[in-house]
Amino acid sequence: MTDMSVVDEIYRLNRERRKDSMERARGVRSMVSEISRINSRGKIGIIVEFKRRSPSGFSLARDTKPYQYLSNMRNERVVGYSVLTEERYFGGSFRDLQECQGLGKPLLAKDFIATVDMIDAEYSAGADVILLIADFLPDARIRELVSHAHSDGMEVLLEFHEISRIPSVRSAGADMVGYNRRDLRTMSMDPHEGEVVSRLLDMDCPVVLESGISSSNLSSSILDGFNAILVGTSLLNGDDLFSALEAVGI
Numbered sequence: 001m002t003d004m005s006v007v008d009e010i011y012r013l014n015r016e017r018r019k020d021s022m023e024r025a026r027g028v029r030s031m032v033s034e035i036s037r038i039n040s041r042g043k044i045g046i047i048v049e050f051k052r053r054s055p056s057g058f059s060l061a062r063d064t065k066p067y068q069y070l071s072n073m074r075n076e077r078v079v080g081y082s083v084l085t086e087e088r089y090f091g092g093s094f095r096d097l098q099e100c101q102g103l104g105k106p107l108l109a110k111d112f113i114a115t116v117d118m119i120d121a122e123y124s125a126g127a128d129v130i131l132l133i134a135d136f137l138p139d140a141r142i143r144e145l146v147s148h149a150h151s152d153g154m155e156v157l158l159e160f161h162e163i164s165r166i167p168s169v170r171s172a173g174a175d176m177v178g179y180n181r182r183d184l185r186t187m188s189m190d191p192h193e194g195e196v197v198s199r200l201l202d203m204d205c206p207v208v209l210e211s212g213i214s215s216s217n218l219s220s221s222i223l224d225g226f227n228a229i230l231v232g233t234s235l236l237n238g239d240d241l242f243s244a245l246e247a248v249g250i
């Protein structure tokens with residue numbers, strides 16, 4: 001199966017996925033507000049991600065529950081948590097998200113959302129933010145899904161990798177924009193942070209850098225212009241990214 005078919009397959013699975021309504025335990029929290037809080041202190045925010053595995057080869061060495069892992073990620077820079085709810089390729093679930101509602105920070109439901117019923121399912125499981133991926137959704141569908149998420153009071157992180165999607169990303173009305181360094185069609189890390197920042201710098205919403213970030217490649221140059229970073233693998237592998245960020249002074 002090609003990598004593109006992996007993502008297409010995930011979207012197909014999600015269209016057919018059972019979506020039971022769950023018990024949302026609390027009102028919606030703002031990740032945008034959390035990012036503004038830490039940026040006002042001159043620091044970049046971190047969205048800490050939990051996943052059990054991923055198509056590019058990550059696999060969690062131990063049987064850790066998301067609440068157990070994320071509750072230990074206490075640092076002023078943490079602006080929220082990203083919880084994979086995709087089952088087949090990431091080992092996640094709506095239940096995982098629901099169990100993290102008591103963590104005290106906004107929750108990003110990390111999945112491949114292309115329908116209104118997926119948004120409703122993530123909302124009922126306790127999501128504060130949903131992810132939409134501009135590389136895989138037509139503009140009209142993006143606008144429809146952004147509007148629906150907003151009707152639930154949730155924020156939207158609109159992610160892209162393809163530079164050609166920037167005009168659509170800029171006009172979609174999302175609350176945050178994410179640049180994924182990973183090409184989800186090829187799984188390769190093919191970053192263009194500099195070009196991306198130059199074309200998004202004037203946006204009046206937070207811009208998030210995602211994927212492949214660790215203390216070994218951390219530098220103010222790749223992070224310059226971004227309001228937050230989304231980090232999964234390196235932190236799950238025990239990387240002390242918080243200290244590395246302090247050392248770089250951003």
Ligand SMILES: O=C(O)c1ccccc1NCC(=O)[C@H](O)[C@H](O)COP(=O)(O)O
Nearest residue numbers: 054055056184210211212213231232233
């Ligand atoms: O990570 C993958 O293998 C992957 C494959 C196909 C679609 C999405 C994928 N990852 C989702 C993500 O964007 C990352 O989990 C997230 O940006 C964190 O990246 P990392 O810090 O490198 O784990």
